[in-house]
Amino acid sequence: ETGVTQTPRHLVMGMTNKKSLKCEQHLGHNAMYWYKQSAKKPLELMFVYSLEERVENNSVPSRFSPECPNSSHLFLHLHTLQPEDSALYLCASSQEPGMPGNTIYFGEGSWLTVV
Amino acid sequence: SQQGEEDPQALSIQEGENATMNCSYKTSINNLQWYRQNSGRGLVHLILIRSNEREKHSGRLRVTLDTSKKSSSLLITASRAADTASYFCATAPYTGGGNKLTFGTGTQLKVEL
Numbered sequence: 001e002t003g004v005t006q007t008p009r010h011l012v013m014g015m016t017n018k019k020s021l022k023c024e025q026h027l028g029h030n031a032m033y034w035y036k037q038s039a040k041k042p043l044e045l046m047f048v049y050s051l052e053e054r055v056e057n058n059s060v061p062s063r064f065s066p067e068c069p070n071s072s073h074l075f076l077h078l079h080t081l082q083p084e085d086s087a088l089y090l091c092a093s094s095q096e097p098g099m100p101g102n103t104i105y106f107g108e109g110s111w112l113t114v115v
Numbered sequence: 116s117q118q119g120e121e122d123p124q125a126l127s128i129q130e131g132e133n134a135t136m137n138c139s140y141k142t143s144i145n146n147l148q149w150y151r152q153n154s155g156r157g158l159v160h161l162i163l164i165r166s167n168e169r170e171k172h173s174g175r176l177r178v179t180l181d182t183s184k185k186s187s188s189l190l191i192t193a194s195r196a197a198d199t200a201s202y203f204c205a206t207a208p209y210t211g212g213g214n215k216l217t218f219g220t221g222t223q224l225k226v227e228l
Contacts, residue, residue, distance in 0.1 A: 002157060006146070040220065101146055
């Protein structure tokens with residue numbers, strides 16, 4: 001138990017569906033992140049939120065839409081995805097977003113399959 | 116190529132042996148971190164070494180950092196089957212952006228009984 005909870009753990013969706021991934025952190029952290037992990041590729045940072053404000057968006061297609069209603073919750077809204085978007089999506093949190101020496105705490109991930 | 120690259124990509128050893136994984140990076144860093152990932156699970160932070168440190172220990176883990184060579188190594192001593200996982204290095208840039216950790220592709224370690 002890392003203190004970062006992701007739901008659902010597994011999701012299968014069609015290319016025309018709309019779904020959301022949810023993340024909740026119980027660590028009192030100020031920053032939350034979405035990462036994408038595909039086979040044979042390095043972990044890709046998608047979005048960073050600091051105190052509910054998006055501070056980084058790494059050229060992620062608009063079919064991925066993040067939402068951070070408060071510092072404990074983070075969503076990733078998905079719509080009209082492509083099969084190549086199938087991957088493990090990891091949510092993470094840390095105390096301070098811009099501080100070197102940050103340790104990042106990851107959730108267990110949501111396995112997404114787009115069919 | 117990526118900021119952090121681990122070597123080897125895969126490593127298979129017998130229980131009780133030591134496992135050594137290497138990480139090379141390209142730009143100046145503030146710190147380097149190692150994470151572990153069990154199959155299909157999230158990453159777990161193992162150890163952080165700052166750019167002004169050369170060696171750090173945590174239990175059976177020993178991390179070294181050579182900033183002149185831009186490389187780090189992770190040594191797991193007396194390995195156990197439970198150490199089977201993927202291990203990633205992540206670098207934090209020298210200036211700003213603690214959130215800009217850059218991960219490598221990882222080393223898959225298999226420890227056999």
